[in-house]
Amino acid sequence: MVRRELIFRVFVSSTFGDLIAERNALQETACPALRRYCQERGARFQAIDLRWGVSEEAALDQQTMTICLEELRRCQTVSPRPNFIVLLGDRYGWRPLPATIEAAEFEALRQHVPGDRKALLDEWYERDDNAVPPEYYVRPRTVHLDAAAREAELREWAQIERSLQETLRQAARASFPDPADPRLPKYEDSATHQEIRHGALQAADAARHVHCYLRHIDGMPESERAQEYRDIKDGKVDVEAQGRLQSLKDQLESLFPDSGEHVYTYGARWNDGGPQSDLHALCDRVERDLRAIIDEELAAFEEIPELDRETEAQQAFGRERQEHFLGREDVLAQIRAYVTGPDNRPLILHGVAGSGKTAVVARAADWMGRGSAPGTTLLTRFVGATPASSELRPLLRSLCQEMALLENDTRPVPTELNDLVRDFRTRLARATAERPMVILLDALDQLGALDGARELHWLPEELPEHVKFIVSVLDAEGPEGGCARTARTRLPDAPSLEIAPLSVGEGDALLRVWLQQARRTLQLEQRRAILAQCAEGGLPLYLKLAFGEARRWKSTLPPPALGRDVPQLVSDLLARLEDERQHGRVLTSRALAGLARARRGLTEEELLGVLSADLAVLEDFEQRSPRSPDVTELPVVVWSRLHAELEPYLTRRRAGATVVMAFYHRQVGEAVAQRYLEKDTGAHVRLAKYFERQPLSERMVDECPWQWARAENWQRLSGMLGDLDFFDAAWRLNQFDVREYWAEIEARSDYRMVDAYAPVLEAPSERVDSIRSLAILLYETGHLEESLRLSEYQVDRYRRAADRDNLQAAIINQGRILWTRGDLDGAMALFKEAEQICRQLGNLDGLQRSLGNQGLILWTRGDLDGAMALHKEQERICRQLGNLDSLQRSLGNQGLILKTRGDLDGAMALYKEQEQICRQLGNLDGLQYSLGNQGLILRTRGDLDGAMALHKEEERICRQLGNLYSLQYSLGNQGVILKTRGDLDGAMALHKEEERICRQLGNLDSLQRSLGNQALILKTRGELDGAAALHKEAERICRQLGNLDGLQRSLGNQGLILRTRGDLDGALAFHKEKERICRQLGNIEGLALSLANQAALLAGQSPQALGLAVEAHRLAITHGLTALAKQIEPAKGAPPLDIPAEPLGWSPVSSAALRAARTAMRADATSTKLAFRAA
Template identity: 25%
Template sequence: MHDDNREFRIFISSTFRDMHDERDMLNQKVFPEIRKICWERGVNFSPVDLRWGINSEETERGEILRICLDEVENSQPFFIGILGQRYGWIPDQGQSGLNIDEQSNLYYGIVSEALLEERSVTEMEIRYGMLKVKNRKAIDAFFYFKEEDLSPIDEPVASQAKLAQLKDHIRSWAITTDNVTHLLDGYCSLELLGRRVRADLLKIIENRWPENQTPSAIERERSKHLGFAQSRRQDYIADESSIAWIDSHLDHLAYHSDRSLVIWGPSGIGKSALLAEWVDRTRKRRTDVLIFEHYLQANSHISTPELLGRLLDSMNVSKNEAESAQQLGNLENYMRERLQAYNKPVVLVLDFNGNNSYGCFTNLPENVLVITTKTYVTDGVTLEVPLLDDNRRKQLIDKFSKRYRKQLDAQQIALINAAPQTRNPLFLKTLLDEIRLFGRLEARTPQGVSNEITALLENYLNSDSLVDLFERVIAYRENSLGLGLVEQVLSLIRVSLMGLTEDELYGLLIQQGLGCTPRDIIEVLRLFDPQLSYSGVDGGAYHFIHDAMDAAVWNRYKLAAVTGRRLELHALLADYFYNVPDKLLSARLRESVPYYLVESKQWQNLDDYSAVHHAAYPPTCYTDGDYLIGNLRRITNISHSKFLSSVRDSITVIMAEWDQENNIKTLFELNKQLYFTNKLKPIDGRDELFESLAVIIKEKGLDSYARYIQGVLPETSTVFYFVTTIERLLSCAPEECHNRPLSM
């Protein structure tokens, strides 16, 4: 059965005091994977854990039962019930918070009966949520009974008898409704419980939101972006003035000479969420407009032909026509012609965040509005995304509380509101996610009962930046999983070029001699689920979503130095991937392997690999920077801060050697420094570096030498890369540099 409702909200019912470990395991190990699978299918997964979802004020007002039953109602038909050896808290009428004299009360029947029979809140949840529904076959309810032991239970005998009756009632329900597989009667370990819950939730997903077994590459890509957009919208509190500003430009498109908008702001400010919300509204408001959206976080490594293929497909251009244009080398012009012939407004939402890899969206017809994103202010028509004001911050907290039923008390909310950092949506959402994953309302310590949520808040709110916050997040997980494992996994992901898969991480750690299991890798990835993006490229590679998380890992594990730790990791990556069979079949590895070889200074292996690649993928066009490795698209994810200063220092040393001896060895050393200069993002320092390199090239006569060795050694890949890089850099030279005489 296919379900058009894309909300998967499931209630977790159990007693509290004896089920902390079970709930922690589900939240930290099972639910992150389920959330990722749902995201890939455009489904919002929201497990409702009321362990700390009721604050002290609500308890004092007697609202516990209403809140519990409200959430069961909101989560139907999805329900998980976990029962151990405790029956749980039995409220009296005064604690119920419900006026059972009011016959119109939604919960009158279930509560009045439960109070008379002195049932526990857990039993009320189960009976109201699942066992009282008429259409039992439509219920996606699953129950898990913990294996009984002989430990003494601190409950009255009457409560234990009611627990036995409740379990028998559920067993009977499972048999009479033909739902025997919905009951695990006697799990003996957390691992067994986790495996079974995972399998049951996957059955729900497959039944209600089945994966198309034969989707095209374009359909898969479109679903990925729709899923990403929906995930951005679910926690977004709209800034109506920004929405209206974009609306105005679209509605008056014919009157604007500049049909390109730039949405800008720092990392975490909500640029992607703003665009996702605007697209969703505009598709409903302006049915005459074609909107094409691409989010870099959903796929940061798509090639220009693939991206244009998606756009043309959205205009109902046949695949054969698009492929014919590509074979003729005319794909970009063909795209412009089809846009002009479309005769309707077209909006290209390109959430590239300043990535300039795709230079094809220029000189577009007048019916096209282009909206891009950047992290820095730029020329043209721009909109700066504002920080959260008091009202939007409150709405975001309320939305989180409602979604997960995690109520903060007045003191905790006051702590959040007093911190200016929480005006950044990413900071605030990270804070709330940490509480959801790790907070318990009351935790036993040697000093007594402490409020762990408040302690978490105070620690995280001492962060003076997003980077500092993520470093504290990392430290918390190190305490949970161990420093060595967390450091290795995060460091490898950070220094990788296009992310790493679970299997690759496991293989790398085994090659390094770190004793671990695949499950250990998965546990780390799941605990960092809010900070990771799953690209789905070549088996599914993980990389960090935000620059701030990148920087936190970079700082915490001291990866800035070119030598030492970073060199070791790049050498590990180079050795591992250089020996992978059929690596040329993977687009991700075709781009990553040469980078790892360069960074680990394996120059002979780089030359050998490049020659093999050149033979397998002969270059056909050297425009748009593709010449560095045949027709590979440019690698633009490398931050300039990783090697900008080291490039300058190294070139100074090499130029001193060049003055002494003009030979291929010196060229080889220079080539390794120039190899990735064209990958630098257009931010602080890049243009200055390019200009200074161009001056050096002219002053030292490297351009003349490049032409000379190209004639002598035309087939050497090192020479090929060197010559084309020299040409690239010379294009950035200052005007006066072009008029200087050549030296030999």
Template identity: 25%
Template sequence: MYKQFKKELENKKLELDLKDTETCDKLKRCWDIVDKQCNNYRKDNNKKIVTPVKAGGWRTVRIFVSSTFTDFYNEREILVKQVFPELREWCEARRIQLIDCDLRWGIPKDTTTGETIAVCLEELDVCYETNDGEPFFLNMTCDRYGWIPAEEDIPDDVKEKYDWVPDTSITFMEILHGALRKGNSNAVFFIRNNDFISQIPKDHLTRFKDIDTYSQEQLKILKAKLSEIFPTQVYCYDVKYKGVSDVEGKEMVIIEELEQFAGQVLDFFKSAIEQKYPAPELQNDIPIEELEKDHQWAFITERAESMIGREKEVELLLNFCKGDPCNIKQKTEKCQPFSRKSENWNLDESDNKLCVVEAKSGWGKTSLLAKVTAILVQEGFDVFYHFCGGTNLSRQSSNLIQRLLHYLDIPPKAKAEENEDETKPLDLLKDAFAEIRKSNRKMIIVFDAVNELTSMALNDHLSWLPPTTPCNVCCIVSCNQHAPSLARLAEHPCYWFQLADLGENNLKALAISYLGTFNKRLDEEQLDLLVNGTGVDNPLWIRLMCEELRVFGDFRNLTTKIRDLPKSLDELFSTIFTRLLAEDSTGCIKKTLCLIAISYCGLPLADIMKILGDVVKNEIILIPRLHWAQARRHLKPYIRTIGYPNDILTFSHEYLWKAVEKILLTNRTEVVKMHVSLADYFQNICENPELRSQCVPYHLQYGNLGQRLVDFLRTDVDAARLPDFIRSNYLQAFRCPNMAKSNLPNNKEVKFCAFCSSKRSKMKSGSFWTAKDSCIICGAHIWSRMDVPGRTCGFHGMGLPNTTKCFSCNNVIWENHQTSMMAVKGFLCKNCGFGVKGSMCSLLVPRN
């Protein structure tokens, strides 16, 4: 087709409504130059060998989006909000970082024409360099050729560097540089059918159609040329005109039926990326301890790379780790230790004090400690790190202790005995630190966000953390303003470092860095408005605002959008949730946010469509996969997947829990229903025993399902995995509140008949202990030194005179009878009988 057109040009027999020879000559000269350049470039185009990446490394894929701006607003919205987020997830699973280069906005308004041209083409150069000379390129074309700069607007260096073709548009030069000259196999072209343009109102028509003859004829030749050179890489698609709508205060033409377009873009780039960078083989034989360490390190690396500024704070903490804490304030006040008692540890006068880093949520303490940790590891220091929230197990104190014991290299024999007593792990830690003190091993220990540990509300919170460390060990602990955690950390003298706000310059640098990841830029006026006009004072806030700007489609109204941003973090979350819910026609986004917020540790990703679905007549109705895919794309900046052996979906930051609870979880009745829904899932559908043991009691408790909770704790084999003190804590809520002291009337001792006393306890599934040797409430083993006899109150002890009933089978036991002599008392364990609980009625009265 193109050859035929070119022949007609040469013979001056055009039937294309060209009335003047000048236009004809311009077209011929232009395409003669293009043909010559294509021939020359292809001769020299030797494809580069793909540079290998080390194991565990990441590649980067950059996709350059090329089109005229005003007529492809709808397509670019679909790309940014649907296609690229899904493609980004697909890439991340293959350890590929996806960057979409969409220059809708990002070029400062005071940029000259020459600079604008240079920015566009230089961005393509970066794509060339990143992807080994074969950039991933997406062009969209319809009835606009684009702006053709005047000869004098194009800098001489740009003309020379990019072999500028006279009388062509910037969009055309992008196509020429990104695809045509070298026959790029990673380029794709979408040509939109122009039938819908006839329905567009006249006052919007110029945004969709060039009326000059030269531009229209250029488009005809270009489309023919693309189809000739890239027969399998050109897609034609249809759309429908929907109407004109107000978008952020500006009238925009809305078109619909873009699903085919979105699917074809996604499929093309998945195929092209897979062909360019095949997925690496996965290793399945990695020990679980190493996997945990790798996940922790991946989390640290990600947070360290995202940190901007705080050079002084980094230097202070590095100096502390290297033995110079002089510039960090000391807290010397002494208080009565509650959980971190000195007598539990073999302390020495030469020991080092801990360094506590305190900061408000969202102020960047995790990124700061990640940066310090990464530097220390790179410099060859012996470092143990545990970042709570970095993996799905990292919030459990038991996981932290086991990792620390493994790192301190405890002998296998000692580890094997650690389950003999609940306090054994702490004894092992004490012995381990004593051995480290005797050795010459120098090490650094970093604990981040100890306020997120699941033990944060328990009496023994942070009991595993020694008051001081041996002189050859430095320890840094970070915490937000969680009062109980701060109180535990302040029980002994230590160095105390309070993180200040980030500062204007660093906040601006963070905004530039975040938006730069997506190839977007703000000018100085916009940066000033963003930082000084909103009152932002922390990294989380600035990132969330930048994400709102990133998905904002109308670059002409960007300054107004910045000016209208909320002036507090809570208001910003409200704005974000309003936008997300407005974009969610399925209700999936709200349900996901709410269920994560009320969950014990997040939602299992493998069953997410079951969790978000419904149960009808005992049958699980899964949500459509498309609904979840759409919700996940929208929620991508706010959620993350962590851990092993199961992927758990959770929030990307602790503050999101508070925001969702405050804004979306305001109806208590609905919250209870959500807990019931999750309890049903974990108890009846989930097959993971660890998750069942942790999550079922939690959701039954908050779902007000008392009887089901008691039955689960006493009869389900997975409930036996819970430590006895946790099982006891759950059951205490259902004890009869009446007193049952021996001096009160009608109360009676708990007894077992001779037959039941020798049977295995019914209070704990799988128990090997007999009823007489087990706690009558939680089933824990009874040690003689902690015996507390159980009693029932006057109400529950009523019966025939001189009788009592077997606590297990309810058979009558007569006093002053042979059967009474064979009856055995029932006892409470140290948890169920502690303090006033030992004087309470031992009967449980749960209600649903």
């Protein structure tokens, strides 16, 4: 079996009281050393010592040996070697009662039990006919909460237990006279002997990985003074027990051919009432022995290719999910028909959570693996089943590697996403009739959001010949069902197949199989209770959860009430786990709350750390296990036992470079949240405090501020972001997070960014590395003066140092600030200087940024041809470099030029490509720009509802990021739509907020647009003086900025006011100047408006007016300006209509160009290798 994970989980078996010193020494020295050793090598070490693992409640429930042997089994499963060490002294130890005895065996024993003892036996053992075969189990003891009552119960139980042990032992010897009878050990073996039997004597390959440490005490008394260290009965040495101990030691020594390597014998001297031994030597030996095996396993693990580990883990997951698959023949038949049929599109399997999609995929894969045509390549991945399958990039990489292996292709598989997608599709195209290919991907909704995985841009819409592709997705409302909705949108004609609920007959058959595997059954009424509830929904997940509870039901119990749906059944599961005889409410609730509140999940070590720092958890542990040694950390076995019960409902996925645990089923996570998190408001605080204590790392930076934000502790969050070491790390990891945190802080508290960073603003030379990203953040959030101060410092520093590579990046960022303030000439000079430096250095990345920014200024000035030429050159370089982030900006800016020219279809196509790239990159800033521009096209086409929806999403993202620049654009465009709908008050409120933001930012261009739109509302209300004053202020700003597009709008709107006042000559002069500017700019929409309004003014001169109206209508029709065309249509007849001016929501040249330019420059500044530093 291929080892899936580097976890070394070692069960420590020994008698309890006599080896306390040895076990304490191991926990204090050898085990921490081994944990560090493994951690340094990417592995984990866990010592399972059940002195800390069995609570008093569990002992009262007679679970001690069951817990011990279950933990031992888990060690053997998780860690094939090493997994078991033995500590033995001079004491054979406690002999537990058998927890269960087969009914036939029990009744045979009872024949040899004296009459006076039968009543005792019947009192404590009860028959359970739900076991297969039927058995008797020892009853739980009464739980007393009072300490004195507990002590009394313990004394009473000790006498009862001794009587039962003696009775059963004598009856067993009488019933099974052969000493070798395999039924005898459970009546005669000590607890330690039973552990050793399972962990060493009967374990596979024990001679290669089990180690024994045997102690002999010299000079030990043979009386009750030594009863803690040897078996004493009736004041004397228990000869029978000592004989069994010696026999056990002999068996262990004979187990190993070279006993000196695996059996370490050490001595101790009796002194002062106890043994004295060299514990340092013991710890050194244990550490040496285990480290030697660990080194072998590490080396062997490294030799196993990562692909082999992944495919083996995937196959094992699939085997588990379809091991007892029943029914669904109609579904499987349709899958077979698809695989053998002609359809060249992916097949989409869909269903609600818990409907059995994974089991269907697993069974289909099993059938295809056994029944496909020879030579068929079958690739199966269960997304989220392994860390490598939980994110898009490693998923595609493993699929490509597997295909390469089958093709004997030794060339390396790409690592970059775009190259991976191309490589994946190229390899699909290599399928042939002789080597067809089938790919199954289950649970696409389990993919992480990184790389835009859930947008399914990587999934082929049409398949090459001889390729079949089957995916499964979740049907659900909200974000969880996003993959299903995306699949239907991207693949509207693809075949789909719903995974319907189970029929009652299928549910009954499946339940029987599961029970049979567990060697259990149910009474008729118990079975009916489950099936009746299952019939209401028919979800396999419900049935699985119900089975998990029902397998514990005894035959004598009436059917317990079951939850009516999955969330309620999960709640039943949690209630059982909270039982004091199980794990207790404190541990269960705190552990699950931690997992549910974690941003991306938690590693086992992180969860243990959070629990160990929780005083409530430690106090609960001490109360539940008063005889365990004192602890400062929660013993791993305490969590391990709970984890074993939760494991079917958890998954392991990647969080950056770390593998974390998270809930696999959404409904389980929701049930946990509903049960615990509505009452437990401190989970975020506990997680934040834990991560705050950790060294600065990707995990700490990703989780800690997120937890403080969710805890709404703005003081701690602002203080953390104000720490420049932390800020630098957070910005490198995810700049959008930083912006979002500050947006939340400033919106919901009095803490301010400029105050937090005042020291570096006053002395930038003290933090040279930090000011690069800090200047970007300040610019993005509207602090232009502060950003310019840092930028000027950078430019001056790089000039003095003759550091031309960093200089070009710094002056580009300074240029964007000047441009935002309206200094286009100053900005263009800086961009030109950057271009010259980049061409001399051969720096293509810096060159494309410089060209893009110059193109935006040309666009603002109306030179569309010059702007397009620069953006085309920028696009070519970006595609050459594979720079998707800059590419999406270039495409968006070209889209704005096409829109200005009236090519709405071409513009929309570019915006759609930009949107796809931004979703793929997770670039929210670029995404909101693309959505806003698409909204403008929809508005132009008359689709106001579609436009408003996009602008609303744009606004939401802007507020999330704290992006005031884009927010004011979104508000302005929504205001224009509300005015169009007649909601003047709503429109004015939005434009007023837009104006406030513009004045705060010093954004003159956007300010003139806002003033113009407010003027239009005032005109509609009849307030012509107020409207004219606002238009005049807008005109002044446009002439100051050289913004011809904004100027033509203002002139046109002033012309309309003059016409209303009866000044037709003045109005015509304004419209004529507007026409001249629009022809210069190539602004089709503005030109059509100008011509239509001139036609309205010349209504008395019909031929000239008609000619103008016809030209305006032709321009609108041929360029897709549907709404405008409808307005102009009547103007071709007499009398001409009054055509209103275009609202100032978005200028095709100036405002749009400025907005897109900010997109480009902002994204350049925030890109990892582009901003204030050259790549």
